[in-house]
Amino acid sequence: MSTKSIVVALDYDNAEQALSLIDQLDPNMCRLKIGKEMFTLFGPEFVKQIHQRGFDLFLDLKFHDIPNTVAKAVAAAAQLGVWMTNVHASGGLAMMQAAKNALVPYGDKAPLLIAVTVLTSMSDEDLALLGIDAPAHEHVMRLAKLTKQAGLDGVVCSAQEAEHLKSHLGQEFQLVTPGIRPEGSDAGDQHRVMTPQKAIAAGSDFLVIGRPITKASDPLAALTAIYHSLQS
Numbered sequence: 001m002s003t004k005s006i007v008v009a010l011d012y013d014n015a016e017q018a019l020s021l022i023d024q025l026d027p028n029m030c031r032l033k034i035g036k037e038m039f040t041l042f043g044p045e046f047v048k049q050i051h052q053r054g055f056d057l058f059l060d061l062k063f064h065d066i067p068n069t070v071a072k073a074v075a076a077a078a079q080l081g082v083w084m085t086n087v088h089a090s091g092g093l094a095m096m097q098a099a100k101n102a103l104v105p106y107g108d109k110a111p112l113l114i115a116v117t118v119l120t121s122m123s124d125e126d127l128a129l130l131g132i133d134a135p136a137h138e139h140v141m142r143l144a145k146l147t148k149q150a151g152l153d154g155v156v157c158s159a160q161e162a163e164h165l166k167s168h169l170g171q172e173f174q175l176v177t178p179g180i181r182p183e184g185s186d187a188g189d190q191h192r193v194m195t196p197q198k199a200i201a202a203g204s205d206f207l208v209i210g211r212p213i214t215k216a217s218d219p220l221a222a223l224t225a226i227y228h229s230l231q232s
C-alpha cells in the first residue's frame with residue numbers, strides 16, 4: 001500500500017480556512033484534491049499555493065464534453081502540473097482517447113488521467129431513473145472496461161466495486177475511491193460507502209476523503225487517526 005493513499009478532498013468556500021488546514025498537514029502523509037467549487041472560486045492561483053506547499057494535487061473537474069473540448073481542458077490541467085485529473089467515462093471512448101492523446105506531449109510530467117464511472121452518491125435506483133437497468137457494480141465494470149480500452153490510468157469508483165475491478169482489470173489499473181466513511185461517521189449524500197481499512201483491503205489505491213476530515217472538530221486528528229489505522 002502507498003503511504004500516501006489518502007487524498008483529502010478540500011471542499012471549502014473559503015481559501016483561508018482551507019490553507020489553515022493544509023498548513024497543518026504533512027505532504028508525506030496525504031495528497032490533496034480540489035474540485036469544481038474551489039477551482040471556480042480560487043482558480044489556478046490556488047493550485048500554485050498548494051504546489052508551493054509540496055502537495056500532490058488531484059484536480060477533480062470531471063470533464064464531460066465533446067472530444068476536442070475535453071482534450072484541451074485536460075491539456076490545460078497538465079499545464080498546471082497537477083498529479084491527477086479526471087473525466088467522466090460516460091463521455092465515451094472517443095472523448096477519453098482524445099483526452100489521453102492530449103497528454104502525450106507532457107511525457108512523464110503528464111497527470112494521471114482517470115475516469116469517473118458511477119458516482120458514489122448514486123444507488124441502483126438512481127441508475128434505473130436514468131434508464132440504466134443494470135446494478136451499479138455492473139455499470140461500473142462496463143465503464144471501467146471502456147476506460148481501460150481508451151488507455152487511461154484508472155477509474156473513480158466506490159470501494160464496494162474495487163475487488164471485482166482489480167481481479168478483472170489488473171493490479172496496474174488504478175482505483176480511486178471516494179465514499180469513504182470511517183465506522184460510525186455520517187454517510188451524508190454518499191450511497192456506496194466503505195470504511196478506510198476495508199477499502200484498502202478490497203484493493204483501492206487511493207481513498208478520497210472529505211467531510212470525515214474537513215468537518216471534524218479536529219481535522220488533523222481525524223486524518224492522523226485514519227492514517228494510522230491504515231498502517232497496521
Ligand SMILES: O=C(O)c1cc(=O)[nH]c(=O)n1[C@@H]1O[C@H](COP(=O)(O)O)[C@@H](O)[C@H]1O
Nearest residue numbers: 009060118119120156178179208209210211
Ligand atoms: O471524482 C471524485 O472525486 C468523486 C467521485 C465520486 O463518484 N464521488 C465523490 O464523492 N467524488 C468526490 O469525492 C469527495 C467526497 O467527499 P466526502 O463525501 O465529503 O468524503 C467530493 O469532493 C466529491 O466531489
